[in-house]
Amino acid sequence: MSDAPLPSHDFIREIVAADVAAGRRDGRVHTRFPPEPNGRLHIGHAKSICLNFGIAREFGGTCNLRMDDTNPTKEDMEHVDSIVEDVRWLIAGWAEDRLGLKLKGASPRAEGADFHLPAVGLRTLGVEPFFASDYFDALYELAVRLIRKGKAYVCDHTPEEVDRMRGAPGRAGEPSAHRDRSVAENLDLFAQMKAGRFPDGSRTLRAKIDMASPNVWLRDPVLYRIRHANHHQTGDRWRIYPMYDFAHGLSDYIEGITHSLCTLEFEVHRPLYDWILENLDLPRPLPRQREFARLNLTWTVMSKRKLLRLVEEKHVAGWDDPRMPTLAGLRNRGYPAAAVRAFCERIGVAKRENTIELGLLEHFVREELNRAALRRFAVLRPLKVVLVNLPEGHAEELSATNNPEDPSAGARRVSFGRELWIERDDFAENPPPKFFRLKPGGEVRLKNAYVIRCEEVVKDARGNPVELRCTADLTSKTGGATSNRKVKGTIHWVSAACALEAEVRLLETLFTVPAPDAVEDFTSVLNPRSLEVLSGCKLEPLLAEIAPGVPVQFERLGYFVRPQLQGKAEGEGGARAELVFLRTVTLKDARAKLAPGGASG
RNA sequence: UACCCGAUGGUGUAAUGGUAGCACAGAGGCCUUUGGAGCCUUUAGUGAAGGUUCGAAUCCUUCUCGGGUAGCCA
Numbered sequence: 001m002s003d004a005p006l007p008s009h010d011f012i013r014e015i016v017a018a019d020v021a022a023g024r025r026d027g028r029v030h031t032r033f034p035p036e037p038n039g040r041l042h043i044g045h046a047k048s049i050c051l052n053f054g055i056a057r058e059f060g061g062t063c064n065l066r067m068d069d070t071n072p073t074k075e076d077m078e079h080v081d082s083i084v085e086d087v088r089w090l091i092a093g094w095a096e097d098r099l100g101l102k103l104k105g106a107s108p109r110a111e112g113a114d115f116h117l118p119a120v121g122l123r124t125l126g127v128e129p130f131f132a133s134d135y136f137d138a139l140y141e142l143a144v145r146l147i148r149k150g151k152a153y154v155c156d157h158t159p160e161e162v163d164r165m166r167g168a169p170g171r172a173g174e175p176s177a178h179r180d181r182s183v184a185e186n187l188d189l190f191a192q193m194k195a196g197r198f199p200d201g202s203r204t205l206r207a208k209i210d211m212a213s214p215n216v217w218l219r220d221p222v223l224y225r226i227r228h229a230n231h232h233q234t235g236d237r238w239r240i241y242p243m244y245d246f247a248h249g250l251s252d253y254i255e256g257i258t259h260s261l262c263t264l265e266f267e268v269h270r271p272l273y274d275w276i277l278e279n280l281d282l283p284r285p286l287p288r289q290r291e292f293a294r295l296n297l298t299w300t301v302m303s304k305r306k307l308l309r310l311v312e313e314k315h316v317a318g319w320d321d322p323r324m325p326t327l328a329g330l331r332n333r334g335y336p337a338a339a340v341r342a343f344c345e346r347i348g349v350a351k352r353e354n355t356i357e358l359g360l361l362e363h364f365v366r367e368e369l370n371r372a373a374l375r376r377f378a379v380l381r382p383l384k385v386v387l388v389n390l391p392e393g394h395a396e397e398l399s400a401t402n403n404p405e406d407p408s409a410g411a412r413r414v415s416f417g418r419e420l421w422i423e424r425d426d427f428a429e430n431p432p433p434k435f436f437r438l439k440p441g442g443e444v445r446l447k448n449a450y451v452i453r454c455e456e457v458v459k460d461a462r463g464n465p466v467e468l469r470c471t472a473d474l475t476s477k478t479g480g481a482t483s484n485r486k487v488k489g490t491i492h493w494v495s496a497a498c499a500l501e502a503e504v505r506l507l508e509t510l511f512t513v514p515a516p517d518a519v520e521d522f523t524s525v526l527n528p529r530s531l532e533v534l535s536g537c538k539l540e541p542l543l544a545e546i547a548p549g550v551p552v553q554f555e556r557l558g559y560f561v562r563p564q565l566q567g568k569a570e571g572e573g574g575a576r577a578e579l580v581f582l583r584t585v586t587l588k589d590a591r592a593k594l595a596p597g598g599a600s601g
Numbered sequence: 602u603a604c605c606c607g608a609u610g611g612u613g614u615a616a617u618g619g620u621a622g623c624a625c626a627g628a629g630g631c632c633u634u635u636g637g638a639g640c641c642u643u644u645a646g647u648g649a650a651g652g653u654u655c656g657a658a659u660c661c662u663u664c665u666c667g668g669g670u671a672g673c674c675a
Contacts, residue, residue, distance in 0.1 A: 170603030214604040225673035590636045
């Protein structure tokens with residue numbers, strides 16, 4: 001879009017640039033984003049997506065979207081569709097031309113001793129993401145090849161035995177009793193494993209590397225395990241399934257990936273990644289794995305396990321609840337994809353553990369929305385104002401700017417009358433120092449209208465203000481020749497005669513502490529006020545025409561959006577208003593700093 | 602305990618042997634018919650100790666601290 005970022009110089013891009021400069025792979029760059037379809041994508045994935053697609057974009061390459069679906073007991077089809085949707089949302093208008101997919105149903109063809117599955121673009125008809133499960137045939141053949149070379153064997157030890165015999169960091173493991181089986185016997189056993197003749201857990205295929213390696217991932221790691229389970233893509237065709245380490249590097253190879261970027265916890269797997277590729281005598285150049293630090297954000301949790309728990313225990317309405325750090329949640333909340341991308345661009349990529357302040361994300365959301373959002377008036381907690389010097393039934397039309405940041409957005413007409421709603425917080429009977437809004441005997445500018453003076457406060461039995469009787473200075477009309485009166489404060493308002501009733505949901509962080517991950521049980525610091533539902537809010541009528549998903553600024557309050565996705569955060573009690581808005585993010589509020597508790601809605 | 606990785610203001614991230622910079626946050630100011638936006642100024646940093654060098658955030662050594670790894674998860 002409008003973002004023309006300065007060329008990023010993180011260490012990953014330096015590696016890629018150096019490879020290109022050295023003419024490795026003929027200067028070709030091909031990355032991949034390989035989620036496991038067992039949950040929804042979150043802001044942490046956004047970092048990886050922006051990295052992988054950003055590199056593809058900057059180096060004229062492609063980034064394959066691949067489902068890392070090698071474990072049939074943990075993954076399902078439902079998540080595949082939502083992942084594709086989330087990725088496309090995030091890269092839309094930015095890198096969708098870099099998205100690598102494949103022809104529906106295509107799987108790698110063996111050409112000679114090689115396997116290869118090229119990517120096609122989004123514009124090709126009948127496409128779908130890549131699936132590691134598409135490579136099960138190829139992977140099986142490659143495993144057989146490893147056995148033939150004497151570099152893999154079938155092991156009959158139980159999971160407990162394998163675990164014990166692996167040793168520990170600092171203590172060498174001991175070899176499997178079946179480590180030196182003949183190639184013929186291994187081949188036969190592996191074929192029987194494939195045929196489903198053995199129960200789960202009874203045998204594995206293991207790489208023959210080094211049981212004494214200081215790197216435990218090199219101690220004859222399991223390559224294949226038996227799982228009598230149906231797979232969402234391959235049905236009941238397989239009874240053995242490859243492990244991540246065996247499948248991942250080879251999937252990269254099959255797709256012609258040049259740079260395989262993953263998070264730091266895979267760093268110790270890299271020697272195994274390389275070992276598998278190098279011991280198969282593959283004809284084409286090999287992909288290279290590099291690792292970077294994952295994203296952590298304050299005020300939220302990021303682990304799939306914890307997010308799942310929030311959903312399952314119904315602390316939120318679903319994966320796409322606008323309070324969730326999932327991409328669907330952020331989208332539902334009204335965060336523009338461009339803001340998420342700008343955020344990812346800014347946080348950089350490095351190997352150091354990092355926790356980014358939520359405020360930085362919000363900064364980019366505000367920056368994007370300030371540029372794009374139409375301004376409208378909305379009163380969240382209404383207080384009646386009657387202008388006693390106007391005749392009953394007085395009505396006039398005033399002009400209001402749609403977006404001061406964008407003159408092309410033009411202006412609109414707003415109705416003004418004798419009775420108005422203003423924000424309860426914009427009146428104080430006993431104002432603190434530096435209170436610039438309305439007070440008894442005080443004046444304030446009604447934005448786009450008149451300066452008014454509060455003449456009388458009408459109260460209920462308990463002494464709470466229920467109505468302000470004010471006078472308007474009719475010479476002060478905005479835009480008029482004598483409108484230039486200096487008044488300290490300006491407040492927003494909505495004509496009572498025309499106001500729309502609506503429900504407005506105020507969202508706060510899901511947790512009451514900035515580092516919920518550091519707490520023993522993160523559910524113990526859930527924020528009971530993460531969702532506040534206000535009903536009876538008064539909206540400028542034009543707000544009914546704002547489509548779901550389109551951001552709008554309620555002047556002086558923040559950015560709001562009508563919910564757009566399936567899942568809805570449920571309101572507490574009360575009839576559901578027809579019109580619902582939720583708050584994406586507040587405006588930056590200098591007031592809040594002056595007077596604690598002075599912040600409104 | 603073994604192996605691997607990391608350490609620069611509050612939070613991130615640059616500087617690739619040559620003036621420690623940028624963003625966010627913070628503070629102060631200007632402007633303002635959004636206490637918004639915008640503009641200006643400003644506080645604050647190389648984990649420690651040695652060494653190499655004319656010169657070290659950067660190279661070397663030792664230490665300290667933090668993270669990762671011992672699934673038939675990814």
